[in-house]
Amino acid sequence: MHRFHLAVLAAALMAVPLFAVPQSASDESHIRHVLLVSVDGLHALDVANYVTSHPSSALAELARHGVTYSNARTPSLSDSFPGLLALVTGGSPISHGLFYDVSYDRTLFDPTNTTCAGKAGNTIVFDESIDVYNSANVSLNVIDPTRLPRRLVDGKCVPVYPHNAIRSNTIFEVVKAAGGRTAWADKHPAYDLVNGPSGKGVDDLYTPEITNAPGFDATVSVVCTVENDYLKVQGIINEIHGLTHDGKPSPGVPAVFGMNFQAVSVGQKLAKDNSDGSCVDDVDPKLNGQPGGYTDGSGTPTAVLAYGLRKTDDALGSMIKASQGTGYLRFNPLHRYRQARPVAHQPGEDQQARPFRGPRRGAT
Numbered sequence: 001m002h003r004f005h006l007a008v009l010a011a012a013l014m015a016v017p018l019f020a021v022p023q024s025a026s027d028e029s030h031i032r033h034v035l036l037v038s039v040d041g042l043h044a045l046d047v048a049n050y051v052t053s054h055p056s057s058a059l060a061e062l063a064r065h066g067v068t069y070s071n072a073r074t075p076s077l078s079d080s081f082p083g084l085l086a087l088v089t090g091g092s093p094i095s096h097g098l099f100y101d102v103s104y105d106r107t108l109f110d111p112t113n114t115t116c117a118g119k120a121g122n123t124i125v126f127d128e129s130i131d132v133y134n135s136a137n138v139s140l141n142v143i144d145p146t147r148l149p150r151r152l153v154d155g156k157c158v159p160v161y162p163h164n165a166i167r168s169n170t171i172f173e174v175v176k177a178a179g180g181r182t183a184w185a186d187k188h189p190a191y192d193l194v195n196g197p198s199g200k201g202v203d204d205l206y207t208p209e210i211t212n213a214p215g216f217d218a219t220v221s222v223v224c225t226v227e228n229d230y231l232k233v234q235g236i237i238n239e240i241h242g243l244t245h246d247g248k249p250s251p252g253v254p255a256v257f258g259m260n261f262q263a264v265s266v267g268q269k270l271a272k273d274n275s276d277g278s279c280v281d282d283v284d285p286k287l288n289g290q291p292g293g294y295t296d297g298s299g300t301p302t303a304v305l306a307y308g309l310r311k312t313d314d315a316l317g318s319m320i321k322a323s324q325g326t327g328y329l330r331f332n333p334l335h336r337y338r339q340a341r342p343v344a345h346q347p348g349e350d351q352q353a354r355p356f357r358g359p360r361r362g363a364t
Contacts, residue, residue: 035236035319036258038087039312040080041265044070045299050309058316081126081193084186084260088170088194097167101126101190108149108160116150116157124149126162126190128211137215141207143189162193163201170194171256172201180255183239185232187211187262204254206235206245210262221279222287222304225266226311232259233315237322261315267292267301267308 051060075082075092077100085096093099103124109116130147131139148159172182173196183204184194188211195201210228211217218224235245239257244250270292274282282288292304301309 032255033253034256034258035240035323036087036256037261037316037319038084038258039261039264040083041268042312043299046264046301046309049299049301050313054313057313058320059313061320062316080187080260084191084194085166085170088172089166089168089196090171091168095168098165098193105149105165108151109157111147111149111159113150114157116152120151122149124160124165126165126188126193128188128190128209128213131189131209131213133212133214137212139189139209139212139215141189141209143192161199162190163195163197163199166193166197168196169198170196170201172196173198175256176201176203181251181253183235183245183254183257185235185245185259187228187260204239204244204250204257206232208232216278218279219262219266220270220276221274221282222263222267222270222292222308223274223282223284224279226263226308227281229261229263229312230315232261233318235259236319240319240322261312263308263312264305265308267305269293270304273304 047059047063050057051063054060075086077093079100081098081101082093085098086092089096104122105124106121108122108124109118109120110122125147128139130143132142132144133139143161145159145161148161150157151160152158172184172194175182181204182202183206184191184202185206185208186194187207188209189207191207192199192205195205208228208231210225211219218228232245236257236259238245238247239250239254242250242252273290273292274288286303287307290304291302292308293302294300294305295302
């Protein structure tokens with residue numbers, strides 16, 4: 001039986017790292033599966049502090065066996081959409097065309113303008129508000145095309161899905177073109193955008209809504225945010241075992257797959273955990289009603305943020321354990337990343353969208 005290596009690329013999404021270089025050509029030649037893990041809000045200081053205080057943690061294991069790429073740059077705007085797209089396209093908002101999940105396009109029409117009549121120009125909204133919701137105001141985790149902006153294509157007024165808005169292809173499309181299987185898990189159905197312009201880049205896309213627009217918002221609580229993260233974690237573990245995210249038979253382990261974590265970002269932002277009491281599982285007085293963020297300028301986390309960090313690390317550990325337990329998939333943590341200072345793009349830089357053909361050695 002063949003033994004495949006799983007390279008884990010742990011990335012701080014808000015720090016938007018670049019792909020690191022394998023330690024040798026032989027390292028690279030053994031890699032058959034790549035697991036890309038992004039953690040919203042994770043700073044270099046968070047990683048350094050956590051590894052120092054938790055030497056037996058999953059992050060510490062990645063640090064010991066991986067490569068820290070410290071010359072990373074965050075795109076502008078430093079947020080989830082451009083952050084993730086920097087990882088999966090290799091480009092900036094200038095090249096891939098998406099600056100934020102709410103923006104403006106002079107060529108598009110309002111979702112209610114089904115004939116594309118009149119002057120074009122409309123807001124683009126690709127967030128939780130475009131989901132299909134049931135009578136209980138719970139997302140069905142699919143996009144409602146009637147909530148999408150519209151444009152004229154060959155004389156027809158058609159909805160514009162998130163993947164239609166991207167001007168460059170994605171690593172998922174590159175891998176699929178080479179015959180590989182792909183998977184991704186994220187926080188909104190709007191992350192259909194990772195499919196790329198083809199709309200077919202990801203074989204197994206799992207997007208459990210974290211923020212039900214007319215209903216429950218898990219991000220009011222670090223506990224409920226962790227619960228949403230762990231839905232995706234279970235999906236990744238199923239995929240490590242050669243199944244689909246929901247445990248059904250599949251052709252095998254994806255060549256490229258991964259997920260995004262939200263608990264750290266939420267733990268940083270909360271002024272008061274579970275402020276409206278809507279997260280019924282958030283009952284620990286050390287968390288419930290307490291502030292998130294940091295206690296000092298050295299990056300010491302509050303209990304709320306510490307919970308998000310610990311649960312994220314536990315999840316990474318479960319992925320490592322799952323990969324080691326398959327018998328045919330061996331964990332090989334080649335890469336880890338660190339935040340660097342943001343830089344601004346110069347006017348006119350990278351104006352032409354270019355196909356992304358995969359990471360090159362030393363490439364940005």
